[in-house]
Amino acid sequence: MTHRTATVAAILATLAGHVSAAESSLKLPTQTILGTDPAAANDRLPSASSHIDSDQISPYSLGANLSESLQRSPGILALNRQNYAQDVQISSRGFGARAQFGVRGVRLIQDGIPLTMPDGQGQPALFDLDGMQYFDVLRGPLSALYGNASGGIIQGFTEAAPLHPTLDSRSAIGSDNLWRSRLKYGGQHGDLSINANVSRLETDGYRDHSKAQRDMANLRLGWDIDDASSLTLLLNSLDQPETQDPLGLTEESLKEDRRQPGGAAVAFDTRKSVQHEQIGLNYQRRLTNDDQLTVMIYGGQRDVQQYLGFAGGGSSQGGGVIELDRKFGGGELGWQRQTELFNLPVELAAGLTYGYQGEGRKGFANNGDDKGDLKRDEFNRVDSKEAYLISTWALTNQWSLTAGFRHSRVEFESEDDFLSDGSDDSGSVDYQQTTPALGISYQWSPALTLYAAAGQGFETPTFQELAYRPSGSGLNFDLQPSESRNAEAGLKFRHGNTRLDAAVFYTRVEDEIVTGALQDNVGRSTYANAGQSNRQGLEFALEQRLAYGFNAYLAYTYLEAKFDEYIHSDGQDYSGNYLPGVPRHSLYAELEWAPSNGFSTALEAQSLSQRYATDDNQSKAPGYAVFNWRAGYRQELGSWALEPFARIDNLADKQYIGSLIVNGAGSRYYEPAPERNWLVGVGLQYRWD
Template sequence: MKSSAPVLSRHLNHLDHPTCIAIGVTLLMASLAQAQTPPEAPEPEGGALAPVVITGSGSADQRWRGSATVDVVDGSELRSGQLQINLSEGLARVPGLVIRNRENYAQDLQVSIRGFGARSTFGVRGVRLFVDGIPASAPDGSGQAANFPLGSADRIEVVRGPFAALYGASSGGAILAYTQDGTRPGELRVGAALGANGLWRLSTQATGQTGTAEAPGWSYTLDVGTFATDGARPQSAADRTSANVKLSRAHDGGRTVILFNQQRSFALDPLGLSRAEYEASDEATTPVATQFNTRKSVSQSQLGVAWDRALGGGHKIELMGYGGTRQVVQYQAIPAGAQGITSSGGVIDLDRTYWGWNGRWRWRGEAANGRVNLSAGLASDRQTDTRKGYQNFIGPTLGVQGALRRDETNRATTLDPYVQGEWSSAQLTLSAGVRRVNADYTSSDRFISGANGNDSGEKSFGATLPVVGARWQLSPGLQAFANVGKGLEIPTLNEVAYQSSGAAGFNTALNAARSTSAELGLRGRNGAGLWNATVFDIRTDDEIVVQNNTGGRSTFQNAGRTKRQGIELSAEYGLDTFTLTTAYTHLRARYQDSFLTCTVTQCPGVNPQVLVPAGNRMPGIPGQQLFAQLAWAPNLSGGWAAGSVFTLEARHTGRVFVNDLNSDAAAGHTLFSIGARFEQTTGAWTWREFVRIDNLTDKKHAGSVIVNDGNSRFFEPGLGRSLSAGIELTRRF
């Protein structure tokens, strides 16, 4: 981490909490006292694979220019002193973002931004994911963060606030990963790391460029890695291998980029723990996980191509296309008695093909004494899921594939036109954009037997999502910004799979959630660092919530109005050999309307429903989060201590309710970590080593919760005190 020129661009939110106001005022005074004229930022270079229109430059200076709320985390910062296995390792410093390692690789990370996505029990919902401009989220809004290539990441951008809606439906926020381009001279990195519970990682990255310096050819980046772990609890072992290839070549007025990604993974699933099980031991696994041998295997391959070309006069055309396949087989712990003819079974067998394209025109010029950037495009994505379900038993034998219980093809297709424009001068930036969201779902049922009738169906969602924003330069080191816009969260194909009565078949009564989001903030920077403070207010109608989650089947409903209000604060300052990095989020997320929910089977058809009163907290969302890191880089030379950095971290997470009824909650906790990393260079060779101790005080805590779990197994224990270490060898050629 650089002590005087931070690589993060922080953006923060919420001003109704006295403590936060005091912090914000302190930061403001410090910034004004030390304000210096910042260097003029370069014009952004539109990347061929930038997914929409907000991004295209990873420069923190560029974030200073715009009104959108975007944090940029440099790739070297993601890797430095980390295991390089999970995206959660390096993004805790981003305010407004909740990203948790569940210590369960069968269910991926838990990710939410300003409360969007918190209801997800597996995978990512309500937050859009992209890797080099290619969606890691399906058209229905479901996504996975496991295929983010940390070893070759150039940067990760986290978009929050109203402008995130320009990434399409279910964009309560967006996380965008960009990998490195090959350069000259080339570089080879080989790394290894070890961690608690038998965890290990091996990885290799190679970057370079063919041709000569005068006549360069293709730039290339290759990233291959594998890791495995015995798991923190019984039935939680996992392994994963991945390969990422990026080829790019400049041509007259533009660039061509080719991307290939492949991933294979296998993970046992320890499931969550009930309150009684968690209190008895946070290292235990619920018995049904081993009885049914709960597990998941994933195989995914993907290819993408992007091309752009300048047309003269400031005009540019950009084209991108991609396609891939994904296979998932998962064994669940659904009781045999619940897998009748109308059940979907306890074994998921999913075979997905997906593809998409994005075409965009850009123009950059000058008008009305300012710089103008205009863009317009059309994006389309499609997924086809061939989904089968089987019983997870044969006679008395559990955890094996049994009789067929589901056989259908589900499709989701989007076709979204979008337009965005920006006018900027030295003192003012005005931004506006609009995206028309169109999503169509269809399901063709082939398993029709007795009481299990034809469950085919279709559903469409649509909305126009405008957003406007402004940025004012109040002084050379201080600016204000304000943004407001509309958002739409569509239910996933899984969430519309069952009717509100509990019967199979498309839930045509389930509507998309519509939101209005507004934010207001200040940013400051000077020679020592930068800070951000933002307040936000999000009002949602028809919030999507669980109606019933029992017997292996989840049904969803619309719960009326919700309100999310919060503040985000962050700062990074360097003084001599010390750097202090902080990020604080306060979020008040509540249901404004009461609604009925179910806690037992055959509900609502037979049993009475339970009232969730207005004012209840939305589950899965901590009321506050704090990250603070103090890094010390002493001026040492020679030997193993050369290039050394020592860190002390504190991470606080507030209380998290586990369900809509607010009947239980994971307690708040604070975890401390210490680390040290070293670097030595001899000629073309560079060695880097790190050692780290997490949860220094061995604090027992729930690392995450499974929201609205029908078996009340809400709690996923976090790791106790754990040691990790790694080494990396780099050679330039």
């Protein structure tokens, strides 16, 4: 651990020299729009957004997966794949549904530090759910102001340290030998605040060959330097060794035994090991009563070894064992000012950002138990440079206008060091785009706000999507970024115990990135551009506080996502087909009873309509509706607090498909969800008064 900490520190020091003062943000630009006051930050924002606070992040659940809380946000699909080798599957209004691992098309941010790499791929497992105070989820046109993302933004904010030092432990056990335990400390010591936690998760997994262990550690140190400035240090670490990957199932295998691994999983011992360390430093200073400066710099490293479900020993197949040695980092310099222009109050935000990702990639033949001969050796680099300007205008007491743009330049470069195959596959590509966005809101009454917005989106391929050509070796530099045009209108209603958010939206995408032909017919996916696609629909969320301690919540999304123009690489015309992995209807509902004696219980409902698994719409997963129950009790005993809890998921013991591997190789599309399963746990807290 010591040498890794030293390495991360060296990366940060290198970046400090490499990123000039003009290329470094404590706050990302849309945090200026979203605000940081969870009570009223988003009420006049001219875009669809959701606020998920700490009570909803882990409501008597495992507390390890973002899907546990993100399902409350309409427009967002967050699915637990029951596969810790591939992480949670997240999409927003259909963007990201094609991702076979990680998150695409949706940017992930924690405390101003990006958890999405400069090439656009994010890892939701890196969120510190044990220390999170709330999430803000942004969808629609204003997402373009974050740059290389089309679907939306998920940003988390770590909770403030408690006034009195507090030690908090929480352990839970459940079905399939599931066990998770965490230890958390927080406290304020003069001008210094501390939040720290460590956790371990172990499980045999619902399916065979899906055993996993995950260790995480997070530290947040805050220092109030003086009345005008503060400094925050964040450290994050994840260690996940030898995580088994059960792969997807074919329709025939699913009917035979839904808990079995995919056919190649045992033969090639498919598995994945990940080590990830990251450090970030935030500085914030108020220069005058009207100006504020924020500076952020971060760096880290990520090591991955993955055994895939094929040998990959051919001359141009790149290997079936992948090893990645990644160094990454970046920074941002941001400025905010409250002033007047044209005799109108206006808040301005401007800044420059830089992101770097350097990755050594090697591929070896997969002999099952061990790796064979070297089949690929290259160094891949991404440089992302961006500039943004955002203004929020108070036109009158009722009308407000948000307008801005972001210019992005993302450069991909590959240096081929595997020359024994007689081919030098080095190359580079440069993507540039300016993404404007405009939104206007009207406060019809103190309770009702109406808004409309429009903007452009930009999404480059990731290095994983560029990694393979349909034939031959080297990167697929023919793959182009997708561009979107987005429009949205909606309302926000707040009155007494009622909260309602509703929106209608339309998006048109040029050069949609889709799964293309299998590489040399060996079972490895490649990617291509479709012609055009469109997404249109509506979403709403309703929260109602009732009498006698009852609370009701409903989130619903209708989404029709189709290809307008799409000729597949095999010559078939898929124009008019639905985008795979995207349900037309999705719903989450909850009825909670929380009397004032510390006890609470709730019934949850989750439902998705039919989803197609392939671009040709010939394979699909049926729709489903499942019900879950949870209950817990918190008892204060002086400086101690005791909190036992329990939950049962899938009360009716229903068999259904939890997630899909879109266009999965070998027709292995299906990832089944567990039947009825249980979880029990207890939290214990001590506070030094």
